[in-house]
Amino acid sequence: MQLIKLSATDSTNAYLKDLMFNNNLGDFTVVMAHTQLKGRGQMGTNWLAEPGKNLTFSVLVKSQNIQVSDQFLLNIYVSLAIYETLFQLHVPDLKIKWPNDIMSGHCKICGILIENMLSGQHIQASIIGIGLNVNQLTFNNLPNVSSLKLLLGTSFNLEELLLNIVANLKRLIGKSGEEEHKRLFEQYEARLFRKDKPSTFTDHNNEMFMGFIKGVSSGGQLRILMEDNIQKAFNLKEVKLLY
Numbered sequence: 274m275q276l277i278k279l280s281a282t283d284s285t286n287a288y289l290k291d292l293m294f295n296n297n298l299g300d301f302t303v304v305m306a307h308t309q310l311k312g313r314g315q316m317g318t319n320w321l322a323e324p325g326k327n328l329t330f331s332v333l334v335k336s337q338n339i340q341v342s343d344q345f346l347l348n349i350y351v352s353l354a355i356y357e358t359l360f361q362l363h364v365p366d367l368k369i370k371w372p373n374d375i376m377s378g379h380c381k382i383c384g385i386l387i388e389n390m391l392s393g394q395h396i397q398a399s400i401i402g403i404g405l406n407v408n409q410l411t412f413n414n415l416p417n418v419s420s421l422k423l424l425l426g427t428s429f430n431l432e433e434l435l436l437n438i439v440a441n442l443k444r445l446i447g448k449s450g451e452e453e454h455k456r457l458f459e460q461y462e463a464r465l466f467r468k469d470k471p472s473t474f475t476d477h478n479n480e481m482f483m484g485f486i487k488g489v490s491s492g493g494q495l496r497i498l499m500e501d502n503i504q505k506a507f508n509l510k511e512v513k514l515l516y
């Protein structure tokens with residue numbers, strides 16, 4: 274693994290993507306930044322982090338031989354790698370909020386942004402961006418957000434945490450074969466936020482509905498048991514879970 278440490282950049286995902294287009298980078302090249310000036314979140318949102326307090330980094334994953342139709346596996350590898358790292362630190366009430374937010378209780382502590390480069394039906398490379406709230410103590414105007422320090426009362430070494438996450442990611446990506454993948458899907462589903470609990474959602478028309486999260490489809494859609502007792506699968510843009 275090669276670790277590139279930057280004092281400041283717009284976005285580690287953007288930096289790593291540029292670097293990849295101009296160089297032949299090795300698998301698991303990692304870029305971490307003390308400060309991100311234009312951190313990117315899912316669906317065009319911003320990712321804000323106090324300089325030097327949190328982990329903001331991106332990992333290049335190559336040659337994993339994943340079909341585009343199986344790309345949700347990557348969400349599973351990454352979510353579980355972070356989940357396992359934080360579980361070892363005794364972060365309370367850890368859950369994965371579909372598709373890949375890491376929660377402690379009702380608070381988000383980590384966000385993940387995966388950008389895939391496709392070649393035909395295969396994923397050629399993925400840039401996996403991770404923003405983990407570590408030592409930051411205040412999150413102005415952001416409800417339901419927390420950090421490891423707020424939850425556990427101690428500060429953490431950022432690089433040590435990064436190395437643990439990348440080691441777990443490598444180990445999980447190494448698990449190949451249908452049986453292993455099935456097991457990883459099951460582990461991911463068992464850790465889903467609000468699984469089997471009556472929950473309120475909004476659909477693409479902003480209409481509210483009730484349902485129970487049951488799991489994810491092989492394509493990564495969220496499976497919800499609706500009030501009429503029928504299961505429906507939703508894409509990311511089609512459903513929002515309300516707190």
Ligand code: BTN
Pocket residue numbers: 283284285286287309311312313314315316318320328329330331374383384385386401402403404405
């Ligand atoms: C989200 O929950 O919306 C995803 C947030 C992902 C943030 C990380 S921080 C490191 C990497 N670089 C970025 O610009 N974004 C990701």
